[in-house]
Amino acid sequence: MxxxxxxxxxxxxxxxxxxxxxxxxxxxxxxxxxxxxxxxxxxxxxxxxxxxxxxxxxxxxxxxxxxxxxxxxxxxxxxxxxxxxxxxxxxxxxxxxxxxxxRTPNIPHKDIPVGKDDTQNKVLREVGDIPVFDFEPKAHWDLGTDLDILDFKRASKVAASRFTIYKGLGSRLERGLINFMLDMHVDEHGYHELMLPYIVNKESMTATGQLPKFEDDAFKLTDERELYLNPTAEVPGINMHRGEILDASELPKRYVAFTTAFRQEAGSAGRDTRGIIRQHQFNKVELIKFAKPENSYDELDKMLENSENILKALNLPYRVVEICSGDLGFSMAKTYDIEVYLPSYGTYREIGSISNAEDYQARRGNIKYRPSKDSKPEYLHTLNGSGLAVGRTVVAIMENYQQADGSIRVPEVLKGILRTDIIK
RNA sequence: GGAGGGGUACCCAAGGGGCUGAAGGGGCUGGCUUGGAAAGCUAGUAGUUCGCUAAAACGAAGCGGGAGUUCGAAUCUCCUCCCCUCCGCCA
CATH class of the missing domain: 1.10.287.40 (Serine-tRNA synthetase, tRNA binding domain)
Structure with a gap:
């Protein structure tokens, strides 16, 4: 606030x-x-x-x-x-x-690029090589259907459009990635693993900034308690400490949580209707930090690096983009997006977003810390980042690792988990 | 779902309309005592939010949350949330 x-x-x-x-x-x-x-x-x-x-x-x-x-x-x-x-x-x-x-958004950080929309975001770096195919590469929805690892038709029968059933190795790939990401953040990046509620209350949605302005984006339960399906682990994760005063020695707090996220995708009718890029339900491994104001931007840079490490380990081509003022999320002061290269789109698509909300969410959620023993409590800074969106990582692997015969090679680091080196 | 019992400061806990912004204990901080410590004795210990301030002083709010009754509410009434015990159901 x-x-x-x-x-x-x-x-x-x-x-x-x-x-x-x-x-x-x-x-x-x-x-x-x-x-x-x-x-x-x-x-x-x-x-x-x-x-x-x-x-x-x-x-x-x-x-x-x-x-x-x-x-x-x-x-x-x-x-x-x-x-x-x-x-x-x-x-x-x-x-x-x-x-x-x-209903007033966060004040953009003074150093971020000024621009009106996503076309004016600033590309900071491109990492990895864009694959060159000596055949016509397929989009993941065709690969997935042909290999019978993704089933769109039956998912809409069971639920609605924008849902997908993963089958066989498709399912195992998703599951393997969740494990891989969690382990890397816990073992190598020092995050503390959480399993969070998938249903959150109105106070939580308000503190992180989903409410009151973006109610249409959320799935609201028809329950008089005014509960919502988790739209991102940021909501339960940040709200875990709502109304608390943390000790300075506990900071920075680093959490990583796998959750399934639910979004209405209101206003995106007709966009990304094929495949699993934009779903009502998707899996995400999320990084969350509570930091002291004076070093929250260092923590942001580290978080970005932690997310990039996942893509590097998977050997996927990506770029890092600094979000301009006009494209900045409501609660955030500064955001980096990580975009992965997708052959079907012939361009980079967002696979992760790493942001510093500074004291904006802390103020809404009344989350403070005591800088020293005798000092008054002050608002801390909250950060969150994808580490990464799992469904979109599956897409990136399928499309970038595909072969002429329609099979998909398994990235080196996942071979153990998938117990195969090829999906065919 | 049924029946009970609770939520008071850092922790435990008393208090059930004015003398209570809150007894008592623990903890914490200081003092006395000691060669030093323990024990004992003793003093201090509401953070927070808001208003006014240069800052303090000061004022208001604050006993899970909200609404009400009253000149006056931790205390009475209503609604609500959370926790505990037992029964039922259930992965």
Whole structure:
């Protein structure tokens, strides 16, 4: 959440920075007007409450002493109505201010590229060689159907479109990748493994920024408790420490979690309708960090490196892209995307996204740390990154490792897990 | 799903309308004692959020969360969440 004090003190800069996202945020000035009024009311209310508290105490005292209290009661009557009327005004203002702030995205980091959309993202580096085929390479949906390791038709019978059934070695490839990724992050990168709930509540969705603005993207359960299917492990992962004050010595906290993610994909009708690039349900290994503000950007760079290591180990060609202001996710101050090369698209497609939310989610979720024993708690920084999207990794392997006869070679590091070196 | 019992500060716990922003104990910090320590004695120990501040002082809120009754609520009423015990069901 945007810090109202920062907005108050540095209004023009904050609005200018927010507007690099390509939206108008001038309405925040009205919010500041509301905020001013709110603070005035607080002062009035508190003055009245102080009076009331003092007078009420007198009543107790008088009664104990057997004195007459009629005069004092009169005094309180007016006071009472004024307090409740002012409090009602205050609540209205606070609700409105909070709602605006919850719908205001994070301030983009000052060094990120300025741009209006994904065409202006900045490619930082390309790693690995794009495969050259001496035959016409197939898309993964054809490879998958021909090898009978992916079944789209039956999945839509069972559920709906944008679901897939993995079969045989397809299923084992997905499972093997999950294991491989988790092990690498735990054993080599020092993350602590978690298994998280697949259902999250409204408070959690709000803290990480999915709500209130992006409710349409989530699967909401028809349960009066207002629960949602996990849209990314970032939600249960970050919210694990919601409302907590962590000790400085615990930081950075590094978690890795495999979860299945569920998304409505509202607004992407007609896009990526074939194959498993864009599904309502997909598997993801997610990296999560809670870091001190002063080194969160070092932690971000390390996290990016950790994700890249997976692609390097799988020997897949990829590039790293720095997301420009106009393409930046709602809760994030800075994001790197990792894009893997896909022959069927003839270009790179996102396979992972590594971001620093700074104190934005921490503020929404009230997650703090105590810098030293005697200091006041301060908001920490939260980071999250894919490590990686498993379904899209399967796609990348299928397409990049395919052979003329329609079979797929198994990457060296997965041969043990798959117990074969070829899928045919 | 049924029947009970709970949620109070770092931890345990008392308190059931005003003298309680909260007894008592543990822990922690300091002092006395000691050659040093333990023990004992003794003092201190509500963090937090908001408002006002240059900062403090000060004020308001705060006894799981929300709403209500009242001049006044940890205490009474209602709703809700979480935890525990027993029964039923179940992977």
């Amino acid at each position: 945007l810090d109202i004090k920062r907005l108050r003190e540095d209004t023009d800069t904050v609005i200018k920075r927010l507007e690099l996202r390509g939206e108008d945020f001038s309405h925040l000035k009205d919010t500041l007007t509301q905020d001013e009024l709110r603070r005035q009311i607080i002062q009035d209310v508190e003055r009245l409450k102080k009076e009331r508290n003092e007078t009420s105490k007198l009543i107790g005292q008088y009664k104990r002493e057997g004195k007459d209290t009629a005069d004092i009661f009169k005094q309180i009557e007016d006071n009472k109505e004024e307090i409740s009327s002012l409090e009602a005004q205050k609540n209205t203002l606070e609700t409105s201010i909070r709602d605006t702030l919850l």
